[in-house]
Amino acid sequence: MNKLLTASEVRQLCRQGKYQVPTPGVASGYVQANLVVLPQSVAFDFMLFCHRNPKPCPLLDVTEVGDPEPRMIAPGADLRSDLPRYHVFRYGELVEEVTDIKQLWRDDFVGFLIGCSFSFEAALLNTGIPVRHIEENKNVPMYKTSLNCMPAGVFSGPLVVSMRPLSPLDAIRAVQITSRFPKSHGAPVHLGDPNAIAIADINAPDFGDPVTIHEGEIPVFWACGVTTQTAIVQAKPEIAITHAPGHMFITDIKDE
Amino acid sequence: MNKLLTASEVRQLCRQGKYQVPTPGVASGYVQANLVVLPQSVAFDFMLFCHRNPKPCPLLDVTEVGDPEPRMIAPGADLRSDLPRYHVFRYGELVEEVTDIKQLWRDDFVGFLIGCSFSFEAALLNTGIPVRHIEENKNVPMYKTSLNCMPAGVFSGPLVVSMRPLSPLDAIRAVQITSRFPKSHGAPVHLGDPNAIAIADINAPDFGDPVTIHEGEIPVFWACGVTTQTAIVQAKPEIAITHAPGHMFITDIKDE
Numbered sequence: 300m301n302k303l304l305t306a307s308e309v310r311q312l313c314r315q316g317k318y319q320v321p322t323p324g325v326a327s328g329y330v331q332a333n334l335v336v337l338p339q340s341v342a343f344d345f346m347l348f349c350h351r352n353p354k355p356c357p358l359l360d361v362t363e364v365g366d367p368e369p370r371m372i373a374p375g376a377d378l379r380s381d382l383p384r385y386h387v388f389r390y391g392e393l394v395e396e397v398t399d400i401k402q403l404w405r406d407d408f409v410g411f412l413i414g415c416s417f418s419f420e421a422a423l424l425n426t427g428i429p430v431r432h433i434e435e436n437k438n439v440p441m442y443k444t445s446l447n448c449m450p451a452g453v454f455s456g457p458l459v460v461s462m463r464p465l466s467p468l469d470a471i472r473a474v475q476i477t478s479r480f481p482k483s484h485g486a487p488v489h490l491g492d493p494n495a496i497a498i499a500d501i502n503a504p505d506f507g508d509p510v511t512i513h514e515g516e517i518p519v520f521w522a523c524g525v526t527t528q529t530a531i532v533q534a535k536p537e538i539a540i541t542h543a544p545g546h547m548f549i550t551d552i553k554d555e
Numbered sequence: 556m557n558k559l560l561t562a563s564e565v566r567q568l569c570r571q572g573k574y575q576v577p578t579p580g581v582a583s584g585y586v587q588a589n590l591v592v593l594p595q596s597v598a599f600d601f602m603l604f605c606h607r608n609p610k611p612c613p614l615l616d617v618t619e620v621g622d623p624e625p626r627m628i629a630p631g632a633d634l635r636s637d638l639p640r641y642h643v644f645r646y647g648e649l650v651e652e653v654t655d656i657k658q659l660w661r662d663d664f665v666g667f668l669i670g671c672s673f674s675f676e677a678a679l680l681n682t683g684i685p686v687r688h689i690e691e692n693k694n695v696p697m698y699k700t701s702l703n704c705m706p707a708g709v710f711s712g713p714l715v716v717s718m719r720p721l722s723p724l725d726a727i728r729a730v731q732i733t734s735r736f737p738k739s740h741g742a743p744v745h746l747g748d749p750n751a752i753a754i755a756d757i758n759a760p761d762f763g764d765p766v767t768i769h770e771g772e773i774p775v776f777w778a779c780g781v782t783t784q785t786a787i788v789q790a791k792p793e794i795a796i797t798h799a800p801g802h803m804f805i806t807d808i809k810d811e
Binding site for chain 2: 339342343344346347350351358361363364371409449451452
């Protein structure tokens with residue numbers, strides 16, 4: 300049922316307070332996006348951080364200062380109400396989870412919408428490549444790495460990656476497929492030995508859940524949008540608002 | 556001789572005041588870039604303008620606030636001295652042409668480096684496709700169009716295009732080739748009837764020189780970096796500094 304909703308229908312339900320759960324699989328075929336809201340004082344620095352680190356932070360749209368409408372990817376939408384849930388950070392600390400941010404919105408706020416992996420996972424599944432955390436009904440495992448992002452202004456931090464275990468042949472095919480999705484993190488950043496990027500224990504992810512790695516499979520690592528949240532925690536801006544994990548903004552753009 | 560210089564050798568000669576002429580053909584194989592320097596107060600708006608209009612304004616690099624070094628595309632370079640000539644605009648008016656901007660540089664300046672058409676022209680020539688203004692030793696003809704850029708903050712204005720006349724078969728091949736250069740304006744934005752984009756007289760360009768269009772050729776139009784200068788003239792920022800036309804910044808990035 301939910302799969303068949305359009306993007307604007309889901310946003311309308313969010314706006315009415317009738318949709319407050321995670322969005323994977325919802326409004327099938329529409330690109331979903333990470334949200335980051337920041338005051339103008341650090342907006343240039345953050346945009347520079349995204350430009351310098353396009354694999355974890357592919358910018359889909361950036362709003363005008365004070366304007367809650369992402370006009371390029373969802374005309375008519377309102378970032379203050381059209382996501383199921385939000386996280387509010389003050390000085391880098393998560394202080395609140397809310398279902399709208401109408402009371403918090405300010406004239407100096409800028410909204411950044413950043414691609415997420417849901418689009419490329421749909422393309423993998425459509426090609427018959429298994430996605431383990433979906434098979435096991437878990438959240439994708441994510442890890443901090445020793446790969447540093449290129450800093451920009453007040454923003455810096457490690458690259459965070461998501462991991463999907465694949466057979467070598469599926470890994471090759473997955474490189475080809477995800478290379479076609481530069482706005483959804485693109486090609487993997489690493490495959491094979493987790494220690495090479497300073498992941499000590501593949502079964503103990505920093506975020507999300509561990510998944511089964513079968514005999515003969517290798518872990519394949521993609522740049523992950525959680526990188527932005529790590530950068531926000533490190534930069535400690537006076538205020539920052541993001542989507543709650545898994546509760547994404549649904550755009551009017553189609554997957555392919 | 557100049558063709559055989561490296562990018563950093565040309566920049567060094569500029570820094571010493573020994574190179575003050577146009578850069579086409581210089582340091583062959585290196586990507587050349589448009590320069591726009593703006594104060595931080597309008598830097599976010601301008602970056603948003605570039606993000607929303609990637610065909611005329613493909614961002615190659617953006618510097619940290621106050622930092623004259625474009626660390627991503629030319630580590631060690633200095634935007635204050637490493638271009639042959641600069642144009643200084645105050646409140647949207649060109650007030651000065653200078654050979655360095657050391658005295659003008661401020662702690663709140665941000666440098667934007669934007670792709671230019673020299674890279675795709677080299678690729679066209681390498682494939683045997685003629686480039687008329689090079690054959691005729693002229694500047695490329697450029698036109699204001701009725702296509703409006705997506706505005707961002709204080710920046711707005713018409714899309715400016717450059718034109719190269721081609722046979723239909725060469726036009727098709729040129730679409731294929733330039734599509735591979737998204738950071739050098741990418742595929743054409745129009746071909747054929749100039750009136751369709753409100754160009755009244757193809758022989759009277761708004762910038763550059765008219766070129767011969769042979770029987771059976773059609774004009775092919777690409778988005779042009781001069782779009783940024785038109786946007787600066789309209790926005791009237793307190794100060795803006797650009798390269799002088801044709802006197803580009805030479806990056807360490809290779810064409811292909």
